[in-house]
Structures are given as structure tokens and as C-alpha cells.
Amino acid sequence: MLQQIARYFAFFFFFLLAYAEQAQAQMIPVNHPRNQQKRYEIDAKRMGTDFNSNDALPRSREFIRTDSSYYVGWMYEGMYKVNHAADFLGYKNAILPLKKALDQLERDYTRQLRVRSADLMTYYPAYRFQMDYSIIAYNLMDCYNNVEQPQDAFNVIRKALRWNFQNEGFLQAYNYLAWTVHRNRFYTTAKFPFLRNSIVLNEQLANRYLDSAFRKIRIDKQLNAAFFPGYEDAARQGVYHYKAILYSYALNIDSAARYYNLMKETPIFSHNNYATFLAICGNFRQAEKEYEIASTQDAGDKRLQEWAYYSSILNIYKANPKKGIQDMKDMIKAVGSTPGFGWYNIALARCCAYYGDIGESERYIKKAEAFKEVHIGTTLGQSHYDFSINLVKLMNNIGRLQQIKFENRGWWYTPSDVAGVAEQSGSKYLLQYLIVNQFAMNPERDLVIYRLFSTESTVTWDEIWYLMRDFSTNFFTQRFQSELKDDQRKLIRKYFKLYIARLQMKKGNYKEAQQVLYDILNHERTDLEYEKLFVARTYGALAECAQKRKNTSEYNESLYSFYTNFPQLLPYSDLQPNLRLQVIGAADAKLVDRLKRCNINWVTSGKVLAPEVTLRFGSSGNKKTVTYYVLDRNGKEIVSRETYTYTKSEEAGLLLAYRLFNIDRKGSTEKK
Known part of the structure; x- marks a missing residue:
């Protein structure tokens, strides 16, 4: 979300910044307080190198060698490190040069930072320094948030706010004060002094900051009207964005919808956030369309792509976990071990669980648990991450227990199965106890968990039942x-x-x-x-x-x-389950026997409504084959026609039992 807002303002102010630098270079020389000649040289070279380019690092080294007391070199180094950061250490390393740049800018250009004027010739000499300040402060704030130092992020925003820029550029201070409070709403003053002592009070504080943003925009309008046409409308869109977030979280549906409608057809409109809003309102069909648009809007960012994570949940709602599995595998392949990798593994594990492949689900949830996720540009934090992991683990634990019962309808007569059920039951209660204890300490349970659908929920409504079913x-x-x-x-x-x-x-x-x-x-x-x-x-x-x-x-x-x-x-x-069986060809007695030992009621009466299973046996060289499909009462395929070759009849019988429910478990049987 932060990146999207900043990108919007960067686009809006880019041509003005370029014009200001050209004006300063050609008409209005900057009165540097020290090392003027060296700084003029750096300013001239800076015109040809974007601080977001790959040349920023060698330029930063050159600028620092020329004059290490000038903020520009440190700014270029910090921006390069930010743009190439993909983990905790990367953002941590960017903090030092950005902080140094901000300190030097404040030390040497206090007069320019304080300028507020409706006169173009008075304002433009200061404009570049104010925009540089907003870029540095924004990225420093972002780095602090990405390494979970919100108090430092808050302090940076408050420091920027004291300069009272008439055009805040990248750093819309009151908006980011609101966002920082909302992102940490479940903590209290004891942990972070900028907070209040409850979620309700923190959300009220965040809303007051946004009201202050509206007030500042009205005041600044008088100064900006002459040479920033459209500034007020653009700045108000940023406030609408965060108002929509707060009202969606509070489930104040009418107000949230109002602010989303005010942003529609503007570059700042977040299709991802709007999709999530539609999803919590139960409009999953339209939410899916908005997530598809968001997939093009947010492409390329090194952070969790929420549209991808939540689209996998919609696939589960549509009873299509197989598509969710493929989509998440594609995301993991595309992003590698960058922020979002852990979330995609959680989503993949969940899809595997709903697909019925517990073994694969367990494999991916272990990857998520072992990964150090960095929560960038999102209000979803480590507590959401841990809760999501634990619920998938609980589903898998219960799934393992049910597998024992499904694979042997007389499991209570088999000592190994009885022991397995006891073991899985014990593990289930221990895991439930762990989650419930964490849950009891979660101040958001009323606003997020009990309401089943929330903008801050990272699990399906169905998973909550696994948690509370025994309590x-x-x-x-x-x-x-x-x-x-x-x-x-x-x-x-x-x-x-x-x-x-x-x-x-x-x-x-x-x-x-x-x-x-x-x-x-x-x-x-x-x-x-x-x-x-x-x-x-x-x-x-x-x-x-x-x-x-x-x-x-x-x-x-x-x-x-x-x-x-x-x-x-x-x-x-x-x-x-009720199924009706038709066998064609010479049946493999061992396969059919293993199939019938599973917990399936094989009905023979035509009066009992049941899906129709057809098995056609044959051979392929030295191997046996079985072709199977399942039809509904209208003759439509529920399970599509497939042919398997196999050598081990019992193993094939067990695999086939799952395939009759559209579950393609990983196994040694070979698909033809």
C-alpha cells in the first residue's frame, strides 16, 4: 500500500521536480552553506543519473568522495540499497545512509526546508530540497517499518511534519501517521509510546490523523493553487485511500464504499484493497475480477502480492483448490526467497489440504514455518503469519486422523490404526491448546476472527471451525x-x-x-x-x-x-460416502478388495441416490491398467476419465479410493 501511494505521488510530481531542478540549474543558483564548488559539481552530475537506477551506487561513491558532508551521496547510496533490498538485512543496511542524508539535509538547508510561499521565485529554490527530504524520509520510514521498528518510523514522520511543507511530495505525513498507528493497532503505549491502550482508541487516533490531513490540504491549497494545479484533488485521494482502509477494517461498510467510489477511475485506486473489501462483503465473483486487475497493477513489487494470496482462498471457496495449488507454485517460482515467499507457501499448503493431499500440505507449511518473512507494505504482520501456519497445521493433524479412518473402515480392530488415532488425537488437542492460548492473547479476535470475514483475516471462514469445534x-x-x-x-x-x-x-x-x-x-x-x-x-x-x-x-x-x-x-x-460401482473387464481382485476396505458405502439399490463409479480393467505390456470415472445422476462427469498403469494392486486400490473424490495424492502409481 505504501509503495502504491508513493508511486502515485512520484508520478504526479515528477515533471515539477524536473522543472525545478532545471530552473535552479539555469536561472537560480543554489546558495550552498559550504563546499559550494564541489556541491555545484555534484548537482550537475546528479542531473544525468536517476537515484532509482543501477548507476546510483557508483554515483553515490563518487559524490561521497567529492564531498561526504553533502547529503546527496548518502541519499543515492540509501536509495540504491532500498531498491535492491529483499530481506530484513537489506532494509537494515539502507537505514544508515538514509538517516545520514536526512541529518545532513536538515543541518545545511534549514532555511530552504522552512520555505512556504505562493511566490514562484521564492518557493522554487527550496522546492528541490523539500522533495529530496520527502523522498529520503519516506524511504527511511519504510525501512524502519520493514525491520519492525515502528517507533522509529513514527519519529521520522513527526520530524518531517514539523517542517510543514506546503507540498509534501512522497511523504504525506498525516496519512502515514495514521497508517503506522493502524498497522500496530493491537499494541499499546507500553510497547510503543505513539499508541493508545486499545484497538478502538488506536483506530480513533488514526482517523484523527486523517482528519488533520484534510485540514492541512485545505490550508496548503492557498499556496499551491498558482503552480500546482490539481494538488488538492491528488492529495485528497491519498486520504481517501486510508479512510477506506480504516472503515473497511471497522466493517463500516457504507463509509468504506463511499471512499472507494471517490477513488474509482483515479491512478491511486487500489484494486487489491477493493477486492478484499468486496470479499469481506461476500461478493466473491466481483472480488476475483478486482484481484485480476490488481495482478497487473502490483506486478514487480518485492513484497507480498495480497491479490495472489487471497485469490488462492477464492479458489478454495469455488471448490477448485487445484488451480490455487498451481497459481501458488507459479508465484513461488517467480519470486524466489523474497518477501511473500512464506505467505505463498501457507496458501499452497492450505490449497493442498483442501485438495486432500495432506502430505504435500505438511511439506509446504514446514517451509513457511522455517522462512523468515518480512512484512513489507502491508498491515499483515507476524501474528497473522503464525496464526495462519498453526491453523493449517491443525487442519493437517485432523486430516491425518481422518485418513486412518477412511483408509480402513474397521480401523478400531487394527492395533496400529487405534494407536495412530490416539497419537493424532493427542497431537490435535495439544495444537488446539497452543492456538487457543495464542488466540486468547490476541486483542483482534473480536474484530477479525469471530466475524469470519475481515480485511485483516488471513484464513478461510471454514478454518475457524477447526479451532473452535472442541471448545x-x-x-x-x-x-x-x-x-x-x-x-x-x-x-x-x-x-x-x-x-x-x-x-x-x-x-x-x-x-x-x-x-x-x-x-x-x-x-x-x-x-x-x-x-x-x-x-x-x-x-x-x-x-x-x-x-x-x-x-x-x-x-x-x-x-x-x-x-x-x-x-x-x-x-x-x-x-x-455413498458410491455405486460398475466394473468392466476382468477385475483386479486385490485392487477391488483394497478399495472396498476403505470407508465407502457401496450401494447396490437403484433407489439410493449415489454417484456412479465405473472401473474398466485392462493391461499394457507387463503392467495392469484401470480406467475410472464418476458420473452424477445426469450423466455428467464429476471425476474425469483417467487411466492409470500400476504394478502394485493394493497401493493402486488405495490411491484409486482417493481419486474417486478427485484427490490426486502423491504416490508411486504412475499416471499414463
């Missing part, structure tokens, strides 16, 4: 009933209802839960393409209610709908 049912029931009553987002209400139904089921109130679930299906608006995960979970809950109430026909109908919406979820549920 304090009465507390969570009351909590979600309160959210259902107070939340303004019409498209999100059904998610609270689903949680309330699930909690009623935990208490054994299956009739009450069933009524809530039917109310969801009959009265709530649902996008059947973009909310397949929600639909599947709703039918899964209905199937459980029907099972408990011994309503067989309703159970079969709900189970079928669960399968057709998101088949990968079924082997990891507590439900036994």
Missing part, C-alpha cells in the same frame, strides 16, 4: 448469534447461521440445527459457483442431522449434494 459451545453460540444480529453484511449472514447450526449439533440439538440449515438453503442468496465450499459444508451438516434423526432419504440426498459440490472434503469428514 466452549455455549460461548461461541452466543457470540455468533450476536454477530448475526448486528452484522450489516447481508451476504455474510448465512455463514453465521451455518456456525450456529453446527454449534447446535455439537449440543445434540439436531432438529433446531436442521431448521437453520433449511433456512439457509431456502432463503439466503448464495452464488453456487463461488460458494461451493459453503454449500458443501451446509449439505454435510444436513447429512449429519439426517443421520442422527434416522431420515435415510434426506441423508442420501444431502450426502450426494455434499459430494457433487466439493468431493475432496468427504474422505476427511465423519460421513461415509
Whole structure:
């Protein structure tokens, strides 16, 4: 976000800065306080080298050799290091030259920094120094934030604010004061003196800073009107950007939408932020389109591309985790071990978990856990990162437990499986206990976790259930009933209802839960393409209610709908899937036997609604083959036709059991 705002103002002021330097070079000589001849020489050479270019480093060394007391050489060195930084150490190394440049600029050019004037000839000699100051201070602030030193970042902004520039250039001081407070809102004065002692008070403080930004823009307008046409409109757009962020976080939907509408059709409009806003309002279809635009808007930045991370979550909502897997692999390949690498591995691990490949999910989540992520240009921090990792680990732990039960329908008669279930259950409770303790210390749980959808949430709404499913049912029931009553987002209400139904089921109130679930299906608006995960979970809950109430026909109908919406979820549920089997050719008895030992109910009656599985056996040289596919009741393929060659029948039977649910687990069986 910071980079986007700065880039906008850089574009807006670039031609003015170039004109100012030309004017100074040709008409208005700078009165340097010392080493005038050397500084004139540096100024002349500076005209031919952009401080953002690769030549900035050799130029910086030349400038420092010529006059090490002149800020320009240190500025060029700092900017080069910022532009080439990709980790904690890189940004740390950029701080020293930037700080030195800022100190020298303040020491030697105090008079120019204090200039405020509506007279062009009075203002322009000072303009270059004020713009240089804003560039240096902005990047120094950014470096401090990137190495998690927000108090130092705040101090830089306050120092810049004291100069009261009429044109703030890169560093829109009040905006960044607001952003710095919002980014650290969950801390208190005890940790950082610039904060207040609660999230509510910190958000109020951030809003006051933005109100001050509006006031300063109005005051500066009188001075800037003559030679900065459009300055007021451009500066106000920056404030709108941060107002939209704060109101979105507070779920003040109308106000957030108002500020986003004020920014539309302007270069500052953040399609990424707007997409996230649409997503928390339940408009996933439009959110996906905005993330696609953001992918072109933010391309090339060395930081987390939020559009990519959150698009992977939308793919899960659409029951297409396979696309999310490929997209995240492409991102990881493109960025390497730069900021965002850890987040993409979390997203990849999550997609693998929803795809049913627990082994791959565990592999990628370990990579994320081992990576030292740098949280650049985002309000998402280490606490969000750790929480996301732990929830994926919990999902995988529960997935391992369910795998044992799925792969052997009589697991309780097998000592090794009983031991495995006990081990995974123990690990699950330990991990839940760890997460809940962290969760209890998280002051954002009311604003982010319980609301299921939030701009600061980095997990799916569905993952939250893995956390709370075994804890304090009465507390969570009351909590979600309160959210259902107070939340303004019409498209999100059904998610609270689903949680309330699930909690009623935990208490054994299956009739009450069933009524809530039917109310969801009959009265709530649902996008059947973009909310397949929600639909599947709703039918899964209905199937459980029907099972408990011994309503067989309703159970079969709900189970079928669960399968057709998101088949990968079924082997990891507590439900036994219904499938109907047709074998063509000479069956491999060992393969079929292994398949039937899995927790699948192979129905024979034509009256039972169930997907139709077809297996066609054959051979290819010395190897055996099996072609399989699954059809719905209308003859449409749910699982596409595939042929596998194999040598080990039992291994192939187990792999095939998962493939019937569209889960392609990594294994030794070879795809043809």
C-alpha cells in the first residue's frame, strides 16, 4: 500500500521536480552553506543519473568522495540499497545512509526546508530540497517499518511534519501517521509510546490523523493553487485511500464504499484493497475480477502480492483448490526467497489440504514455518503469519486422523490404526491448546476472527471451525448469534447461521440445527459457483442431522449434494460416502478388495441416490491398467476419465479410493 501511494505521488510530481531542478540549474543558483564548488559539481552530475537506477551506487561513491558532508551521496547510496533490498538485512543496511542524508539535509538547508510561499521565485529554490527530504524520509520510514521498528518510523514522520511543507511530495505525513498507528493497532503505549491502550482508541487516533490531513490540504491549497494545479484533488485521494482502509477494517461498510467510489477511475485506486473489501462483503465473483486487475497493477513489487494470496482462498471457496495449488507454485517460482515467499507457501499448503493431499500440505507449511518473512507494505504482520501456519497445521493433524479412518473402515480392530488415532488425537488437542492460548492473547479476535470475514483475516471462514469445534459451545453460540444480529453484511449472514447450526449439533440439538440449515438453503442468496465450499459444508451438516434423526432419504440426498459440490472434503469428514460401482473387464481382485476396505458405502439399490463409479480393467505390456470415472445422476462427469498403469494392486486400490473424490495424492502409481 505504501509503495502504491508513493508511486502515485512520484508520478504526479515528477515533471515539477524536473522543472525545478532545471530552473535552479539555469536561472537560480543554489546558495550552498559550504563546499559550494564541489556541491555545484555534484548537482550537475546528479542531473544525468536517476537515484532509482543501477548507476546510483557508483554515483553515490563518487559524490561521497567529492564531498561526504553533502547529503546527496548518502541519499543515492540509501536509495540504491532500498531498491535492491529483499530481506530484513537489506532494509537494515539502507537505514544508515538514509538517516545520514536526512541529518545532513536538515543541518545545511534549514532555511530552504522552512520555505512556504505562493511566490514562484521564492518557493522554487527550496522546492528541490523539500522533495529530496520527502523522498529520503519516506524511504527511511519504510525501512524502519520493514525491520519492525515502528517507533522509529513514527519519529521520522513527526520530524518531517514539523517542517510543514506546503507540498509534501512522497511523504504525506498525516496519512502515514495514521497508517503506522493502524498497522500496530493491537499494541499499546507500553510497547510503543505513539499508541493508545486499545484497538478502538488506536483506530480513533488514526482517523484523527486523517482528519488533520484534510485540514492541512485545505490550508496548503492557498499556496499551491498558482503552480500546482490539481494538488488538492491528488492529495485528497491519498486520504481517501486510508479512510477506506480504516472503515473497511471497522466493517463500516457504507463509509468504506463511499471512499472507494471517490477513488474509482483515479491512478491511486487500489484494486487489491477493493477486492478484499468486496470479499469481506461476500461478493466473491466481483472480488476475483478486482484481484485480476490488481495482478497487473502490483506486478514487480518485492513484497507480498495480497491479490495472489487471497485469490488462492477464492479458489478454495469455488471448490477448485487445484488451480490455487498451481497459481501458488507459479508465484513461488517467480519470486524466489523474497518477501511473500512464506505467505505463498501457507496458501499452497492450505490449497493442498483442501485438495486432500495432506502430505504435500505438511511439506509446504514446514517451509513457511522455517522462512523468515518480512512484512513489507502491508498491515499483515507476524501474528497473522503464525496464526495462519498453526491453523493449517491443525487442519493437517485432523486430516491425518481422518485418513486412518477412511483408509480402513474397521480401523478400531487394527492395533496400529487405534494407536495412530490416539497419537493424532493427542497431537490435535495439544495444537488446539497452543492456538487457543495464542488466540486468547490476541486483542483482534473480536474484530477479525469471530466475524469470519475481515480485511485483516488471513484464513478461510471454514478454518475457524477447526479451532473452535472442541471448545466452549455455549460461548461461541452466543457470540455468533450476536454477530448475526448486528452484522450489516447481508451476504455474510448465512455463514453465521451455518456456525450456529453446527454449534447446535455439537449440543445434540439436531432438529433446531436442521431448521437453520433449511433456512439457509431456502432463503439466503448464495452464488453456487463461488460458494461451493459453503454449500458443501451446509449439505454435510444436513447429512449429519439426517443421520442422527434416522431420515435415510434426506441423508442420501444431502450426502450426494455434499459430494457433487466439493468431493475432496468427504474422505476427511465423519460421513461415509455413498458410491455405486460398475466394473468392466476382468477385475483386479486385490485392487477391488483394497478399495472396498476403505470407508465407502457401496450401494447396490437403484433407489439410493449415489454417484456412479465405473472401473474398466485392462493391461499394457507387463503392467495392469484401470480406467475410472464418476458420473452424477445426469450423466455428467464429476471425476474425469483417467487411466492409470500400476504394478502394485493394493497401493493402486488405495490411491484409486482417493481419486474417486478427485484427490490426486502423491504416490508411486504412475499416471499414463
